[in-house]
Amino acid sequence: MQRRNFIKTTSLATVAIGMAGVPAFSQKNLPVKNKLPRWKGFNLLDYFSPNMNGGARPKTTEEYFKWMSDWGFDFVRLPMAYPRFLNFDQSRDITPEDILNINEKEVDNVEALVDAANKNGLHVSLNLHRAPGFCVNAGFNEPYNLWEDKEAQEAFYFHWGMWAKRFTSKTPDQISFDLVNEPCTREDMNNQFSKRGAIPGQLYREVAQKALKTIRSHNPAHRVIADGNNVGSDVIPELFDLDIGQSCRGYYPHYISHYRAPWVFENPDDAPKPVWPGEIDGKQFSRKNLEEFYAPWIDAVKSGVGVHCGECGCWQETPHDVFLAWFGDVLDVLTENGIGYALWEFNGTFGLLNSGRKDVNYEDWFGHKLDRKMLNLLMRY
Template structure:
């Protein structure tokens, strides 16, 4: 999830809003508590983490400025704040040339540095294949799923990365195969998983592999996800609901306006301002959101992980800094509370560099209350 890369998320959450008839304080469904014997099996344990964006995925800087953007001191800070892992998005174009040659300076060297810093500071790390030349999560369809030669390229990319990183402990490092896979037909994603999971596991059978759910214009296709194996597999999904709130002030929510009042919990936008919202968001603006209204957005991914008998965590969630600060804190508090009820780990979006960040450009904590909520301190 990025400030300028969210068209897809906008669409599918909007569709969920239209289909959710229980977005009010009376929306709680009974029987949601998990029985002890139904708990998702333990795996690569993740509790409280944060994404490291804008560094070697859609980087804000190049050269020495990129080196200085994220360092061992930042990892130490995260450890001291109370986080136990990071999710590190990476882009193919940053790490590999078009000919498939590894780029070392300001690319693979930084990746190895980050893993080493996590190891020395007692944090786990997820290496997340965020954007590839044949897949971008903001597209409505991707070459990875439409061109017959592309899945094999994707497998080779992962085999190359696995060879590079296989020396690291399985307790330290996990691989996220692809961020927010997008295809109109979810079987396309399942077919790719049938190729890439066995290829990685042939080289690293004990490495934890993290799998997201295929998405399309108007759906998150939880029930369509199929796995060729479940050993050392973990499922992930993202939570940005209600999107009118979490992405408040963007062009695709309020037309870029930040003078329309918005708050959480309660009715998002006062009646007198509903007409000033873009038409597609007016019904959402009238809705009442609170912890119980958010529960379905948290629970759906957990339900699918239970069906697949794999552990699960939320790999991204967050709100833009343009959201009124107390409403931001209220939303984070409810999401973290819900995840705690289900015993689910999480990785917030993000550390710094984007509009969701918890620290400023000087690495000073910008939102202490939110950090306290995220870390439980």
């Protein structure tokens, strides 16, 4: 038996046995017609770090794509930090002059990754996780502000024009362009814990519309997506009349998804213990709260706006049984309304492989530690 058929046969059999009567790949009734496909898959962090060494993250291999495809997934999102594909001296702070100096070799490497995903039947969403002048994360000194400086905005359009031109021949089934990760304001861009807020809607519209025009100038069929406002949580009504999809998040409530995460809690030891359903930090949480949280996104779908959940999941410290109970409800609400998802991430602390959770009985999967219970849950949706 060929290895790929072995992977497919054994993984499907395991799911069918392990789901306690729930058929593998069970199809939900989808009363809502979503303008975007109900893509299902993962974020890949090869270009997530602005440092050229990639932050020592494991590189995606074509074998990963084969496994995803064999398990029934059809989507990967590639959140990129723009400094990764520039030529500049990383021993000093980046300057506006550096930001237009493209490293063609790194762009070639991104293209090869996209081609490998497409070869295995996976749609690729290119995302600027760090755009010129903005990132939801601190830790890198930006020379200007995307939401305040025209020079930063012109650099933003330049970058998207470069990517759109590079992928001119790709179809909407093969690639889409996710403009900027989790837009928000922040009082201090270098302080991870400073107060955040929503970008003024008309400003977001202006930037998104010009980026859309730039991208479509290279291929009128290119599909463009905008992340929700206010760190990805809020629908953007100002974009409803534009041909732009929108991307929500599957992290609510953060007490569960980011339990003890040091980039969320200044003192992780003070993070309240998560349960699902039940009371956390004096508040009651249940599936009903999820339905209320996603109601504006579901209304957007009903209004003809394409919606996808570009990131979701739990960091490794959340107890596994709590994670699975909560995440099952998240995926159920999304799926019932025709909204697909992308787990953050495939291989790593949020992931299906090698998450480092202390309360999981991992299955050895060709040298990787596979969270089979998580895979079973994902394959139901």
